[in-house]
Amino acid sequence: MLGCVFEHETAEGLVAVELTEVEAYAGEIDPASHAYRGRTGRNAVMYGPPGHAYVYFTYGMHFCVNVVCMPEGSPSAVLLRAGRVVTGESLARERRTTRRPETAAPGKTSAPSVIPARDLARGPARLCQALAINRIQDGADLCDPVSPLRLRRSDSNVSGDSPAIAVGPRVGVSAAADTAWRFWRADDPTVSVYRPYKARTTRPTNHTDTNSVWTG
DNA sequence: CGTCGGATAATCT
């Protein structure tokens, strides 16, 4: 799948990326897979036919997209982690630009930060934001040429020349952290930065509000 | 350049 084109056609226009980084999840035998504990409402699409999109919502604010890759009943998928934008760069940047509230003090000009091209789809959630992928696309057929969301071979580079592929552990997973099922184009600037899993201290929920009074 | 904490809510146990 590295080097294939992943594209989404919407009313706003077409944004296409060339995939530079992917990650494999091997269904019910893989402790890091969403399907490890069996079928649920969220992972149902993974149990369906291959070539369809499995989109999930995570961290309370991000979407990630997978390609279902094994026959019906085998819930395996490949997470699309990063890509290089080849079509619709301005639209992708528009979607990726986080407009913050005007923090500029009176008399001062706020510096408009332009997102570098390499960062537009650098990371699984960024890729989804650049392509405007959300829950609606969960289950979409990626192999139907008529589908607005498609995965296809690149028009260029049909010569068979393929850049070197690097292999390493998956990003951000707590289980099976040493399994090297992440694949990326070596020396490509659009590949996401590796960050190992880091457990986070659960912020204590405020059970005792400030007005409660202990009478005992 | 690097590391670190916070945001934020669906999903699952």
Place this chain on the structure above:
DNA sequence: GATTATCCGACGA
């Protein structure tokens, strides 16, 4: 109630 296949801004070197 805990966990999470992440990202961004802040801060220090």
